Amino acid sequence: MACITFYTKIGCLTSAKQVDLLKLSGHDVTVCDLLAYDWSAAELSSYFGEMPVSAWFNDKSPRVKSGEIDPHAFDREGALTVMLTDHLLIRRPLMESGGNRLCGFDPDSITAWIGLSEYARTIGAGQDYSSCTQPPTVVQTCP
Numbered sequence: 001m002a003c004i005t006f007y008t009k010i011g012c013l014t015s016a017k018q019v020d021l022l023k024l025s026g027h028d029v030t031v032c033d034l035l036a037y038d039w040s041a042a043e044l045s046s047y048f049g050e051m052p053v054s055a056w057f058n059d060k061s062p063r064v065k066s067g068e069i070d071p072h073a074f075d076r077e078g079a080l081t082v083m084l085t086d087h088l089l090i091r092r093p094l095m096e097s098g099g100n101r102l103c104g105f106d107p108d109s110i111t112a113w114i115g116l117s118e119y120a121r122t123i124g125a126g127q128d129y130s131s132c133t134q135p136p137t138v139v140q141t142c143p
Helices: 013-024 041-045 076-085 107-113 118-124
Strands: 003-008 028-033 094-097 100-103
Touching: 003 013, 013 028, 013 118, 041 076, 100 107, 107 118
Parallel strands: 003 028
Antiparallel strands: 003 094, 094 100
């Protein structure tokens, strides 16, 4: 069992599914608000490892989807600068366990890193872990 610090956008249903898979595998997960956290450039960059800079970006971010931000146009320093001002640009989740850090939820990478149980992998098979889904908005009718 690993103790994992899991930074994500609070309220994202996809993230909740990711946390559930980690817990089903016996891991202890502490969920933290990625958007509210006070990141430093050094700390944030430590989650990206050898990933290409363009992969650091959340491709579902409104600014990326609209074309305002082109992830391929940034070097390391530029990407960190823009991400530190707009945390929605950061690919999620960011996870830390035992001093090792990882960006994104790829079941194969997580299995190699800390392990996912076969049961969790079966439940998670075929799921899209790159999109953030929000709970439906409940509209109340006033009398």
